[in-house]
Amino acid sequence: MFHRRQLLIASAAAAAAASALPALASPPIRRRALAALREARPPEAADDLAAAAQDEDFWAWVRDCYTVDTSMVNFNNGGVSPATADAQAAQLRHLAYTHEAPSHHLWRVLSPQVETVRERLARYHGVDAEEVALTRNASESLMTLLFGHDLKRGDEVLCTSHDYPRMLDTVLQRGRREGIRLVTFDPPVPLTDPDELVRMYAERITERTKLILVSHMVYLTGQVFPVTAITALGRERGIPVIVDGAHAIFHMDFRLAELDVDYYGASLHKWLCGPLGTGLLYVRRERIPSVWSLQASSETLDDDIRKFEQVGTRPEDGRLALTESLDLHEAIGGARKLARLCYLRDRWTTRLTEHPRVSLNTNLAPGLAGSIVNLALEGAEPHELQAYLWSEHRIYTISIGFEGCSGLRVSPHVYTTVGEVDRFSEAVERFLELG
Known part of the structure; x- marks a missing residue:
């Protein structure tokens, strides 16, 4: 029997544990902050943007939408960014609801709601919702593409030495197992002429080059590479180009439709400030059937973007809470x-x-x-x-x-x-x- 004394002890322990968690900004504060951001006139001309960048009252409202530790200065947001306070609150709410009746609430209520998130991300980027998969991070998205293309012994994957090590390791593992070759070159540091970089890719393409990997924003330096031009180069030569957008998406002001790329993998827990473990994979619709899923999927999903999300049972709190992160991003404006x-x-x-x-x-x-x-x-x-x-x-x-x-x-x-x-x-x- 659970006696009253045990109940009091358990309640005290739960309260102590709750107090140890980082406090979320109160809902009224967050609502006022978001309302103030939405009401602010969106800048249009370059002069307006310059002034908006220095409007400290506006950016104070933005700061109120986070729960950052003010005892330190975090200048490694390129690694992972904090989720917004609203996204954290939504994530906790969805997770609590899941555990009230997991098999029903997770699969019958929450999982279908992911389609709303997919649609919203696609609408923001001007692409078809049937081209957007919601993954766990950029690594998963990019490994799906790097492992998912059929290659044979002696085929080459071309990229720079500044691409993310985890992606290089993906190709190197294919090399150890299948005889795929990784070909890299050193890009200019700093980059002064984007056209020169495109030429450097072009000069290294051979008849064995079957994939090109390119970082949209280089993790080492933050340098932005001309991914549209490199994708066009790949199309001219009949070579798929995979774009690593981990650091660029929701950081630089662009839409995927504007880039005109075929494959794009990114994390959403960086510059969108989504929950940890959220990512995006874009595959142009006609390319989906030719890419194998990272984990096994039914043949009925061969031409379905959702085949790239087949990872077994997973909580939906992170993916669903992306809508709150999008709220703040759109209120600020790219x-x-x-x-x-x-x-x-x-x-x-x-x-x-x-x-x-x-x-x-x-x-x-x-x-x-x-x-x-x-x-x-x-x-x-x-x-x-x-x-x-x-x-x-x-x-x-x-x-x-x-x-x-x-x-x-x-x-x-x-x-x-x-x-x-x-x-x-x-x-x-x-x-x-x-x-």
Whole structure:
């Protein structure tokens, strides 16, 4: 029998556990913040965008839509971004509902609602909902494509040495198992001429090249590659081009329909600020039948985008909560969001590059970069600066790269304040003074 004393002890333990969780912003605050963002006049002209990027009252409302730890400065949003407060609340709500009656609530109520999320993402990007799969991350999306194309021994996959290691490992595993060859080349750092990069891909295509992999935004530097032109090159040569959009989607201001690509894999827990474990896979409709699913699917799904979602029993809380993340993104607006990210970026890069020991591995020309920048210091290793920033200033960054492209990856987000950017600049200047 469960006695009253046991009940009191259990209740106290539950309350203590709940208090240890990060507090979500109260619903009235979030509702007021979102309403204020929606009512703000959307900027149209370039001058309006520049002013909007510096409207600190507006961006204070945006910050209220998050539950970030204010005891630190998080400048590694390129790794993973925080979900919005509303997305977190929705996720908890969906998960609690699931466990009231899992087999009914999950499969008969919540899973069908995923179609609404699919439709909304497709509508935003101007593509057909039957071309959008909701996966768990960019890795799953891209491995689906890299494993899903039929290749034979001796066939080659072409990409740069700056593509994400997990994707390179996918091809290398196919090499160990099937004899597929990975062909890489070093792209220019920083990238100054996108047309030159297209030529570098073209020069390396041979009769054995059967797939091309290209990063839309390079994870090392944040450099934006000309994926539309590279996709067009692949079509001319009859070679499928797979685009890794993990860092670009909902970061740069574009729609998938505008890119005119055939294959695109991305994470939605980065710049959309969706729940952890959410991703997107776009496959042009006529290409779906020719790509095998990563996990086994019925033959009846051969031409159905949902074959790429066949992973067995999974909770739907994350995928369904993407609608709340989309609410905030659309309330801000893609152009205004990018303008803010570039304003914050330019604030610290302009200041720090005045120092003779500071250089950037990222070309910041319009359209070639967003928030992610690779910062290099002459006479100092990136990991030394990373450790100093964290231990002395509680500023979280990541040292990243390899010989020829090594630095500190810095990536503020829309919830970042001007004060935090200046705090980062001052800390780097202090580090330079120390030696």
